[in-house]
Amino acid sequence: MSRVAAASPPPRSxxxxxxxxxxxxxxxxxxxxxxxLLLPSALLITAVVLYPTVYGFQMSFHEMRLNRPALGTGFxxxxxxxxxxxxxxxxxxxxxxxxxxxxxxxxxxxxGLIAALALNRNLPGTKVLAVxxxxxxxxxxxxxxxxxxxxxxxxxxxxxDVLVRIGWLxxxxxxxxxxxxxxxxxxxxxxxxxxPFFTLLIMAGLKGxxxxxxxxxxxxxxxxxxxxxxxxxxxxxTIIAAAVILRVIGLVNSPDxxxxxxxxxxxxxTQVLSLYAFQTAYKDFNFGYAGALSVVMFVLLMGFAYIYxxxxxxxxx
Amino acid sequence: MADARTPPFRLNLGRFIVYAxxxxxxxxxxxxxxxxxxxGTRSQSSxxxxxxxxxxNWETFLVTWNNLTTYNNFQIVSWAANSAIYSxxxxxxxxxxxxxxxxxxxxxxxxxxKLILVVTLIAMIxxxxxxxxxxxxxxxxxxxxxxxxxxxxxxxxxxxxxxLTYVYFSTSLPxxxxxxxxxxxxxxxxxxxxxxxxxxxxxxxxVAFFSFIGIWSNYFLAFVLLSDDKLYxxxxxxxxxxxxxxxxxxxxANDVPIKKPEVILAAILVIxxxxxxxxxxxxxxxxxxxxxxxxx
Numbered sequence: 001m002s003r004v005a006a007a008s009p010p011p012r013s014x015x016x017x018x019x020x021x022x023x024x025x026x027x028x029x030x031x032x033x034x035x036x037l038l039l040p041s042a043l044l045i046t047a048v049v050l051y052p053t054v055y056g057f058q059m060s061f062h063e064m065r066l067n068r069p070a071l072g073t074g075f076x077x078x079x080x081x082x083x084x085x086x087x088x089x090x091x092x093x094x095x096x097x098x099x100x101x102x103x104x105x106x107x108x109x110x111x112g113l114i115a116a117l118a119l120n121r122n123l124p125g126t127k128v129l130a131v132x133x134x135x136x137x138x139x140x141x142x143x144x145x146x147x148x149x150x151x152x153x154x155x156x157x158x159x160x161d162v163l164v165r166i167g168w169l170x171x172x173x174x175x176x177x178x179x180x181x182x183x184x185x186x187x188x189x190x191x192x193x194x195x196p197f198f199t200l201l202i203m204a205g206l207k208g209x210x211x212x213x214x215x216x217x218x219x220x221x222x223x224x225x226x227x228x229x230x231x232x233x234x235x236x237x238t239i240i241a242a243a244v245i246l247r248v249i250g251l252v253n254s255p256d257x258x259x260x261x262x263x264x265x266x267x268x269x270t271q272v273l274s275l276y277a278f279q280t281a282y283k284d285f286n287f288g289y290a291g292a293l294s295v296v297m298f299v300l301l302m303g304f305a306y307i308y309x310x311x312x313x314x315x316x317x
Numbered sequence: 318m319a320d321a322r323t324p325p326f327r328l329n330l331g332r333f334i335v336y337a338x339x340x341x342x343x344x345x346x347x348x349x350x351x352x353x354x355x356x357g358t359r360s361q362s363s364x365x366x367x368x369x370x371x372x373x374n375w376e377t378f379l380v381t382w383n384n385l386t387t388y389n390n391f392q393i394v395s396w397a398a399n400s401a402i403y404s405x406x407x408x409x410x411x412x413x414x415x416x417x418x419x420x421x422x423x424x425x426x427x428x429x430x431k432l433i434l435v436v437t438l439i440a441m442i443x444x445x446x447x448x449x450x451x452x453x454x455x456x457x458x459x460x461x462x463x464x465x466x467x468x469x470x471x472x473x474x475x476x477x478x479x480x481l482t483y484v485y486f487s488t489s490l491p492x493x494x495x496x497x498x499x500x501x502x503x504x505x506x507x508x509x510x511x512x513x514x515x516x517x518x519x520x521x522x523x524v525a526f527f528s529f530i531g532i533w534s535n536y537f538l539a540f541v542l543l544s545d546d547k548l549y550x551x552x553x554x555x556x557x558x559x560x561x562x563x564x565x566x567x568x569x570a571n572d573v574p575i576k577k578p579e580v581i582l583a584a585i586l587v588i589x590x591x592x593x594x595x596x597x598x599x600x601x602x603x604x605x606x607x608x609x610x611x612x613x
Contacts (some may be wrong), residue, residue: 048471253447
């Protein structure tokens with residue numbers, strides 16, 4: 001009895017062969033291991049991005065009006081896209097989107113660059129200031145939006161109070177109720193909320209510029225401004241491009257702030273594409289047309305995404 | 318602190334400009350926040366009558382607090398609990414998906430690796446508004462609309478985490494140690510759990526931080542996916558509170574105890590966890606994002 005036991009390998013109990021650590025250990029020696037590690041992420045990406053994207057494309061070629069089920073969900077070909085071409089609200093939204101994105105990004109970049117250059121000087125106090133400046137970037141959109149709505153309030157807004165005191169305004173102004181100022185006011189809120197993103201990335205880029213370049217420029221007698229123009233900005237080219245593209249995608253994408261501040265009004269003065277698609281779906285319940293609007297946005301943004309992927313180094317290593 | 322990498326501008330005038338710029342930035346940011354925090358302690362009438370930066374008193378604050386928390390049978394408390402459940406669930410799910418995937422992409426070559434990297438990058442920048450309608454219909458199909466599971470599933474999606482982990486492991490995996498562990502008979506599962514995971518602590522913290530901030534602040538997805546007011550998270554709840562009470566629209570007086578001070582206090586509740594976590598975590602967040610950005 002004992003002789004047999006000694007000769008054969010220790011018996012595997014049922015529990016032992018079900019032991020997950022052991023099972024994973026054995027599985028890890030097969031060629032499926034890397035795919036197993038990727039599985040949770042792949043499932044999530046499929047559920048939250050791949051499947052919905054395909055579904056969205058399909059939606060845009062079908063009739064889909066949740067409030068008029070009698071119309072059915074048949075294939076309608078390019079009907080929604082044809083409607084878009086002659087839809088004045090679509091064109092207004094497109095123009096507004098361009099204005100909203102371009103002016104926000106230009107201002108965010110300028111403010112972000114100046115703040116990054118200042119913080120990069122490592123003077124006493126800049127460490128604390130860097131933390132303070134980053135805080136708003138992490139504030140929820142909803143809070144930033146409501147807070148500014150309150151501060152620009154026509155009756156008790158701090159901003160109105162300050163502007164009247166220093167004489168820039170005659171009386172309190174309802175910034176978001178006037179079609180000529182609503183977009184501008186929304187842009188101020190957006191710049192306030194997001195310029196630290198540029199600061200963060202530009203500060204990272206500044207750390208990578210060799211100090212010798214500046215020393216050489218000093219010897220050649222280049223002033224601060226030409227150093228900025230000839231050394232700093234060219235060296236930061238890639239990082240600035242990446243930051244701009246990521247912000248374009250973020251801005252085109254997220255209607256949160258405008259939804260809270262103006263809902264696209266007054267009139268159509270702050271209507272942007274993402275907001276229009278959202279309202280088409282949840283106010284008019286026209287999912288087909290909303291799907292088509294989303295597809296147009298998706299295609300526009302993928303153009304930017306393509307540039308981003310070319311810039312990032314994934315393709316090179 | 319002027320080290321070898323002193324940036325441009327050497328004049329004293331430069332120094333003056335730097336501080337002027339920073340002072341302006343701090344005002345631009347600090348004043349709105351300060352105003353918000355102070356306003357939380359003041360009464361409705363004080364908000365209209367007193368100077369913008371006056372401080373209220375403790376009694377007013379307690380009354381406001383009481384009005385807010387007891388309103389509609391402690392509604393805001395359950396919204397806060399929902400926010401906590403979505404955030405914790407979502408963060409755990411995003412870690413469970415990101416860390417192994419990032420490790421797999423960094424640790425070895427295998428067929429399809431490059432494709433998966435590109436898909437991850439695309440997923441990172443896919444327009445969320447373009448997919449939000451299909452996600453809504455998909456969740457309907459799965460019966461997950463208006464459920465904790467559905468919100469956690471969507472919140473746990475965080476391809477940026479995969480990318481950060483990939484960047485981190487590409488530079489920090491000790492290839493020598495791993496090779497000799499391999500010679501000593503460790504299997505590849507043990508390489509992952511005994512060598513990579515203990516090293517991963519900083520990246521786990523960074524991914525958890527970013528995904529927490531994203532989920533806690535998420536308004537749009539929650540707004541679309543949740544229609545049952547018992548399941549709202551705080552950002553959606555705050556907006557609903559504001560629109561149903563009319564607190565910010567200067568409507569004529571009504572019986573709802575939710576006025577401006579209550580709304581402001583609710584807004585402070587939404588930002589407080591984010592602020593606290595950011596202040597605790599800012600050191601590694603800055604260095605972490607920086608190293609990620611330099612490589613990206």
